[in-house]
Amino acid sequence: MQIYVDGPDGHFTPLEGEELERAREALWRSDLISFADKYVDQDLCMEHPAFDEFYRRLSALVWLHRTVDQGVEAISAKHAHSKRTGDHRMSGWAGECDMLLDDEIYLREDLLKINSGALIASCAAALESLASALLDRVEDRSLRRQGLQRKIEAILERWPDVDDPDGIKQEVKWIADRRNAFAHSLLDEVDVSERIRKTWTFDPAAVEEAFVRVGSVAGRLAECWLIESDSAVET
Template identity: 40%
Template sequence: MVEATSGQHESAVDQYVLEHSEPYFFSRYGRVEFIVFEQHLASLAWLHRKVGEAVDQETTALSTLRKSGEHRVPGWEAESDMVLDDSLSVLDTDTRQIGAGIIIVSAAAALEALMNEILCEPTDRRFRKAGLARKAEVLAERWQGEGDLADFAEHISWLKVRRNAFAHRLIADDDDSKQCSWIFDDDMAEEALERLGVIAETLEEIWEQRLRPQGSDATHGDAVQQAPVS
């Protein structure tokens, strides 16, 4: 009975949106800006999982229907097959790629929002209006020698390039989109979330080091008070 109850509890916890951020990032210090980012990441991870599951379920259902032939309208058998095959193709290509691309674009946006909170010096207004790469450059220059930034630029570049490539592919207004051979799929979306988590960990560690000597800051850096465990 205890084992069954435990299993039911784990199944229920798995449904909580906030649980989905844990494989990628967990705020060690609980400062507000990183808690908000963690919630954004949890939403993206949940969406990534649900879209993938939905596409898999739909393609399986349509494939089963194709084999059974139940979809065929008498006298329009060939046309019925064509419509179903087109739907399968769209699901397995466009839908998967758009689903992955949405995760990548939103991941970059979530990261920019986090960086805007960290770019809080009086002269930083112009940097908050800049793009992802410029924000990252400013922070890397400002924090040089203060933490492990060895892979920081590479992760930022990976995310930026794929975000831009996905946008160009959708609007098809750039020759580069035709030359891009990347497949925007579940694996790429998963890698984007993993890299996003690594970037956030780097930012949080250095940001915490910079804030601690200064004490608490009401706008940027007040740690979330944790309720005592009874």
């Protein structure tokens, strides 16, 4: 999303570089709906209700991600202070108090993993909801009951002009694989110590990557939808 300011000649001038980034940060802090603009163009998404809904869902997930991260940082600082000063200890119960603090630290780490996995799974759900909405033909009824990757494949087959279809499939596979791995880990189908499968870490960095990937897919689909819509109007 571009941001404009009044120029010296009375015309609106677009912000660029660091000024644009600072203006966006200020907007994100005050406008919940704009949080997703870092990952997908809001103006592009406003062209179709399904993309607009995706944008709003992604904004809510970004807000939740930032809010939980800030809370975890505050708790981490409190725990570090207690470890350093011992202010959590009660006279005669130092050992027990230390154990309780260790339990809180472990809970905090588990909270971070679960929250990150849930956010990644929610990204997959938002993208799948978008794909279902785009499969709007009468004959698409069975496709809408398929999984995320199959729905995206069907859309790409229908829109041959989409930019980098193989890249989109890889992005979607990344998000689908991690959603599935996280879901299975919560069911304890693997040992608890193996909840981080392969090199797939459920942490804030993985959430950021999920935001980037789903935003990229949605943005490219939105661009292609505009092309397809313009072609339909011309014919």
